[in-house]
Amino acid sequence: MNAVPSGPILCCEDVSREFITERKAVIGTPKKTFTAVNKVSLCIEAGETVGIVGESGSGKSTLGEILGGLREPTLGTVRFRGVALKDMDESQFQQYRKNVQFIFQDPKGSMHPQFRIKQIIEEPLITLKVCPDRAQRQQMVKDMIRQVGLEEETAEKYPSELSGGQCQRVAIARALIVHPKIIICDEPVSALDVSVQAQILNLLKELQQTHEIAYIFISHDIGVVNYMADRIIVMNRGSIVETGTAEQVFHSPVDEYTRKLVASSFAS
Amino acid sequence: MDKLIDIRNLTIKTPGGRVLVNRVDLDMEKGEILGVVGESGCGKTLTAKTIINLLPENLSWEADKFEVLGVDYLTAAARVKKALVGDRIGYVPQNTGFYLHPMIKIRDQIADGHILYKKRTPEQALDKATRLVSAVGIRDAPRLLNSYPWQLSGGMRQRVNIAMALMNNPALIVADEPTTALDSTVQKQVVDLFRQVNNDYNTSVLMISHDLGLVKYYCERILVLYAGQVMEEAGAEELFEHPRHPYTKMLIKVIPSLNIKKGEKLHEIPGHVPDLHQAIAGCVFKDRCSYRQEVCGREVRDQTIGSNHIFRCNFDL
Amino acid sequence: MPNISFRVKKKYHLYGGASLTFLVVLLCLLSYVYMPHGPNDMNLALRFTSPGENPGYILGTDYFGRDIFSRIIYGSRSVLLVCCLAVALGSVAGTLLGAAAAIVKGPLSAVIMRSIDGLMAFPGILLAMMMVAAVGKGQQGAIVAIAIFMVPPFARLVYSLILDSENSLFIKAAKSYGVTRSRLLRKHYLPLLLPRLITQFTACIGAAIMIETSLSFLGLGVQPPHASWGLMLNEARQHFLQYPYLAVVPGLAIALAVLGFNLLGDGLNDLLMRRRS
Numbered sequence: 064m065n066a067v068p069s070g071p072i073l074c075c076e077d078v079s080r081e082f083i084t085e086r087k088a089v090i091g092t093p094k095k096t097f098t099a100v101n102k103v104s105l106c107i108e109a110g111e112t113v114g115i116v117g118e119s120g121s122g123k124s125t126l127g128e129i130l131g132g133l134r135e136p137t138l139g140t141v142r143f144r145g146v147a148l149k150d151m152d153e154s155q156f157q158q159y160r161k162n163v164q165f166i167f168q169d170p171k172g173s174m175h176p177q178f179r180i181k182q183i184i185e186e187p188l189i190t191l192k193v194c195p196d197r198a199q200r201q202q203m204v205k206d207m208i209r210q211v212g213l214e215e216e217t218a219e220k221y222p223s224e225l226s227g228g229q230c231q232r233v234a235i236a237r238a239l240i241v242h243p244k245i246i247i248c249d250e251p252v253s254a255l256d257v258s259v260q261a262q263i264l265n266l267l268k269e270l271q272q273t274h275e276i277a278y279i280f281i282s283h284d285i286g287v288v289n290y291m292a293d294r295i296i297v298m299n300r301g302s303i304v305e306t307g308t309a310e311q312v313f314h315s316p317v318d319e320y321t322r323k324l325v326a327s328s329f330a331s
Numbered sequence: 332m333d334k335l336i337d338i339r340n341l342t343i344k345t346p347g348g349r350v351l352v353n354r355v356d357l358d359m360e361k362g363e364i365l366g367v368v369g370e371s372g373c374g375k376t377l378t379a380k381t382i383i384n385l386l387p388e389n390l391s392w393e394a395d396k397f398e399v400l401g402v403d404y405l406t407a408a409a410r411v412k413k414a415l416v417g418d419r420i421g422y423v424p425q426n427t428g429f430y431l432h433p434m435i436k437i438r439d440q441i442a443d444g445h446i447l448y449k450k451r452t453p454e455q456a457l458d459k460a461t462r463l464v465s466a467v468g469i470r471d472a473p474r475l476l477n478s479y480p481w482q483l484s485g486g487m488r489q490r491v492n493i494a495m496a497l498m499n500n501p502a503l504i505v506a507d508e509p510t511t512a513l514d515s516t517v518q519k520q521v522v523d524l525f526r527q528v529n530n531d532y533n534t535s536v537l538m539i540s541h542d543l544g545l546v547k548y549y550c551e552r553i554l555v556l557y558a559g560q561v562m563e564e565a566g567a568e569e570l571f572e573h574p575r576h577p578y579t580k581m582l583i584k585v586i587p588s589l590n591i592k593k594g595e596k597l598h599e600i601p602g603h604v605p606d607l608h609q610a611i612a613g614c615v616f617k618d619r620c621s622y623r624q625e626v627c628g629r630e631v632r633d634q635t636i637g638s639n640h641i642f643r644c645n646f647d648l
Numbered sequence: 649m650p651n652i653s654f655r656v657k658k659k660y661h662l663y664g665g666a667s668l669t670f671l672v673v674l675l676c677l678l679s680y681v682y683m684p685h686g687p688n689d690m691n692l693a694l695r696f697t698s699p700g701e702n703p704g705y706i707l708g709t710d711y712f713g714r715d716i717f718s719r720i721i722y723g724s725r726s727v728l729l730v731c732c733l734a735v736a737l738g739s740v741a742g743t744l745l746g747a748a749a750a751i752v753k754g755p756l757s758a759v760i761m762r763s764i765d766g767l768m769a770f771p772g773i774l775l776a777m778m779m780v781a782a783v784g785k786g787q788q789g790a791i792v793a794i795a796i797f798m799v800p801p802f803a804r805l806v807y808s809l810i811l812d813s814e815n816s817l818f819i820k821a822a823k824s825y826g827v828t829r830s831r832l833l834r835k836h837y838l839p840l841l842l843p844r845l846i847t848q849f850t851a852c853i854g855a856a857i858m859i860e861t862s863l864s865f866l867g868l869g870v871q872p873p874h875a876s877w878g879l880m881l882n883e884a885r886q887h888f889l890q891y892p893y894l895a896v897v898p899g900l901a902i903a904l905a906v907l908g909f910n911l912l913g914d915g916l917n918d919l920l921m922r923r924r925s
Contacts, residue, residue: 118514133824160826172817177839187825226603227371241825256370257541258619261585261599268596283515290587290597313589327519328544328589 070145071106072244072277073130073163078103078139079301080125099125101301102139107245112271112278114292114309116285116324122301123281124249130279131163131247161191164238168250170230174222181218184208184236193241207236212266228259232266239270247279252287264290285328289313297321335359335503335535336382339396343377343559346389349607352377353559361502364529364536366550366567368543370604374559375539379505382537383422384412400502418448421496421534425508427488431480437491438476445498456498463494467524486517493524500532507539522549543586547571552639555579558605558615563642575634576642578616614645622648662915665850668908675724685715687722687875699893707897710880711887716894719875720901726869726876727905730787731856734794739849741795742802747837749803750810751829761807768800776859780868790869794856805848809841843920851913854906861902877902 080100100122107113107130117123128134130141132148140147143159151159164187167173174183184204188194194203208218211232222230231251238246248267252260264287271278280291288295288309295312297305297320305318316322336359343352352374359365369375380386382399397404402415416422424430432440441464442456451459457476464472467490480488489509496504506525510518526549528534540546546553546567553570555563555578563576574580584598591597602619605611614631617623626645635641684704685691691713699708699716707717745764749757767775779793813819822836863869864878872879877898884894 118516131824133820157826160824165821165824167817167821169817173821175818175822175836175839186822186827190822190826190828190831228603237825256604257543257582257585258370258600259603261587261597262601264587265597265599285515286587286589289589290591309593323516325589327516 071108072144074104074106074142074145075126075130075136076104076140076142078126078129078136078141080122080129080134081137098301100129100136103298103301103303105130105296105303107277107279109244110271110275110277111294112280112292114288114295115279115281115298116283116288116295117298118283118324120300121298123298126298127165127247127249127279127281131165132159133165157191161193161241162244164241164243164246166231166234166238166246166248166251169254170227170234171222171225173234174230176222178221179218180208180220180222180225180233183222183233184218184240187237187241191241203240204236207240210270211236211239212262226259227255228262231255231263235263235266235270239274239276242274243276245277245279247281249281250283251280253282253284260287267291285313285325297324334398335361335363335400336537337396337398338382338394341378341381341392341394341397343374343381343386343390343392346391350610351390351559351607352392355556355559355561357554357561359503359535359537362529362533362535363552364526364538364550366538366540366546366553367556368540368546368553369556370541372558372604372607373556375541375556376507378556379507379537379539383420383505384416385422414448417444418499419502421499421501421504423489423492423496423504423506423509425511427485427492427512428480430492431488433480436477436479437483441476441491441495442498444495448499459498460494463497464491467491467494467497468520485513486521489513489517489521490524493521493528497528497532497534501534503535503537504528505537505539508541509538510545511541518545525549543582555582558607558611560615561641561643562616563640565640565642569637569640573640575636575640575647576616576644577620577622577648579642614643622646659915661911662919665908665911665913665915668904669912672724672728672905672908675721676728679721679725683715683718683721685718687718688714688873689718690714696887696891698891699897708891708893710883710894714875716880716897719880720877720897722875723877723880723898723901724905726787726864726874727857727860727902730790730860730869731794731853734791734860735798735849735852735856737791737795738798739802739845739852742799742804743806743841743845745799746803746806747810747833750807750814751833760803764800764803767796772797772859773862776863777866777868780863785868786871787869790860790863793863794859797859798852798856801852802845802848805844806841809844810837813837813840843916847913847917847920849913850909850916854909854913857902857906857909 078100079098079102082097082099103126115123115126125134129136140149143163146155148159181204184207185200188200188203194200204218205215208215213229213232217225217229225233252263255263267278270276278291280288282288292309295307295309296303297312297318299320305312305316305321312321313325316325336357338355338357340354340356341352342350342354344350355374355378357378367375367378377386377390381392386392394405400415400419402411404412438457438460441460442453445451445456445459446453460476461472464475469475469487469490475487483491510521513521522545525536529536538546538550550567553565553567554561555576557578563570563574563579570579571583574583581598581600585600587597600619605615605618613629614627617627624645631643631645633641633643634647691709693713694702694705694709695711695713697705697709699706701708705715705717707720709715745760749760775797776793779796780789783789783792819836822832827836860869861878861881864876865882867882870876870879880898881895884898888895
């Protein structure tokens with residue numbers, strides 16, 4: 064292991080992202096560009112969970128994609144261990160890719176329908192060149208399947224044969240197998256049934272303790288975010304409107320919008 | 332006519348013989364708000380679709396009794412059922428977009444059912460539509476009526492759907508996950524709107540949802556479905572204060588509340604929703620139940636407490 | 649889920665198409681093993697024998713007294729070999745071009761797709777004739793002509809399918825763990841495209857048979873005295889008022905072969921597409 068510099072692992076400084084739209088978003092107000100994320104700065108320390116709450120269109124998913132390198136910001140920089148993504152060379156970028164993983168909202172949709180579960184989990188090991196040895200990779204996949212609480216036979220199945228909760232476990236295994244420092248969870252439980260939601264949340268928490276991962280936990284459900292996150296960021300129309308600990312933000316919100324959000328939740 | 336809906340032993344099957352809804356009883360009184368909660372695949376949407384006579388054609392249903400607003404679905408002609416649904420039942424769908432034709436202005440589609448069933452002129456209908464659209468909280472009604480569905484936000488479209496469902500002064504509104512596609516701040520407004528409609532017009536609302544928090548806040552009586560069967564039925568307060576069925580008990584606990592303490596572990600229900608390919612003997616929840624006994628694999632019974640608290644379990648814990 | 653009768657009907661497409669296709673393949677194989685007479689053997693004593701008149705010549709003989717049945721068997725070779733080879737070449741080229749255009753994007757994509765649009769603007773047979781003029785008459789000319797003709801449908805199909813699935817979540821997920829473009833194409837897109845490509849391939853062979861026979865009818869494909877169905881049709885032209893069977897037999901062969909491949913394509917489409925949904 065090379066020496067890891069202390070301080071935040073992942074940072075973004077004043078990032079903005081605009082989308083060009085020609086259609087009218089609201090009646091009568093023609094818009095040409097739409098600012099999904101507006102000058103957002105954010106740092107993630109090792110092992111912590113940052114919750115991003117907001118409604119659809121608040122830019123929370125776009126922010127997640129920018130932090131994860133899936134979208135380029137129109138303005139601003141994203142830094143991984145102090146190095147801006149733009150200035151990275153090939154191997155540094157690969158390190159960044161390896162250390163920042165994703166879990167998406169729709170677990171089935173995030174897996175190739177014609178791949179077997181073992182292929183799905185194995186693929187990041189190949190593409191990120193973590194482990195060149197085939198037998199060793201298969202062993203790692205096997206271990207991972209067990210760790211996320213799936214049965215061994217699952218390895219041979221296709222995503223369509225699994226339930227939503229099982230698929231989300233596979234997605235977690237795929238993210239975890241390359242030992243990332245950060246996992247960006249974009250609404251990881253909102254497509255799941257209520258009765259399996261808790262299983263996935265608890266699994267994520269357990270894995271965080273054993274593997275020391277930081278989560279960026281994006282959700283519209285403040286109950287879920289409150290349970291998962293240490294630090295919370297409330298987003299509205301692309302900007303951060305409030306930050307603080309879960310306690311502060313949800314029990315004594317300062318911002319008008321946060322108050323509205325908390326009041327409209329049924330999770331009390 | 333005392334009961335608005337009276338369904339006994341509704342069973343819905345696929346051509347392959349999979350039982351998707353298994354002997355469900357459902358009754359509703361006039362002016363009531365009834366919530367049907369359950370997870371995906373529990374049969375809540377299919378039950379609602381049978382009531383509005385829109386069950387997918389490849390599924391078949393049977394029941395001992397199936398009366399909606401005095402019409403017996405078991406004997407009534409297709410035409411009568413269709414007229415009943417068009418005239419006296421309003422339907423609010425989950426997906427706000429698919430229910431409106433994207434290329435037709437709101438004003439030209441909102442009143443269709445009204446003109447057809449109430450024999451009004453388009454002018455009269457439009458007049459009523461304008462009033463209703465204002466009543467559901469849209470400030471600039473004429474402007475809204477002149478727009479196309481794609482120009483509106485999801486919340487706006489859902490308001491249009493509700494106004495549309497109200498056009499014929501229905502006795503019953505069937506709302507299938509009406510707020511799932513909406514943002515939480517809008518969600519509450521829409522739900523309040525249903526309550527207001529219930530208050531103002533004494534319209535009964537059958538509300539289908541997966542969100543326990545929502546039905547708790549809003550329904551008077553709740554039916555909990557699981558794997559095609561009714562697990563528990565009780566008044567909202569009673570259900571949340573004194574749940575009897577292990578499934579309901581656990582379901583209430585698994586939702587993370589804002590009052591959860593740091594470091595506390597969330598309760599979870601092990602396993603996953605059963606696959607309905609084969610008939611399940613005994614209790615359908617037994618595989619995930621922590622109170623499971625041997626008897627649960629063989630049989631399960633319905634118990635009644637008080638006047639209207641029913642639950643399907645062998646024990647009373 | 650479609651209702652039962654619909655399903656059964658569609659299965660007939662598959663079976664009907666498969667058996668007709670099989671018949672053509674069988675004829676082609678037969679030409680290497682056995683033919684009642686040499687396809688170019690003339691028997692001037694037996695000119696214009698009607699089908700059934702002489703048990704040695706089941707489908708009759710033509711102007712030169714050549715056995716029509718043997719010529720049909722022999723002609724299936726050029727139909728099958730020329731068409732399969734041409735469509736194979738065309739589909740590979742088309743797939744690569746379409747995939748390149750969809751994945752690389754930018755100006756290269758525009759250049760590729762616009763040239764393909766341009767190619768499609770030419771009437772098929774005119775294009776084929778131009779190709780033959782450039783490459784030369786005969787089988788090679790026909791193969792090149794048909795192959796080029798088959799590039800646009802494959803390129804467009806692949807291009808649009810990749811653009812369609814590009815926004816799916818699993819492709820986004822794949823990018824999130826650093827899948828390279830070539831791996832994305834090989835491992836992710838190709839399995840998705842394969843059923844559509846197989847379907848398109850089969851259907852295109854039907855179209856290719858039409859072009860091949862048209863070319864040889866015009867005298868630009870297989871050269872006399874070799875037998876080919878289009879050529880037989882052309883030779884029948886002068887006498888078919890008196891001896892209609894001369895045109896009917898090769899015409900029927902062409903029609904059945906095209907029908908067979910088209911039905912098979914249809915049936916495969918139904919089979920493979922349903923399996924995916």
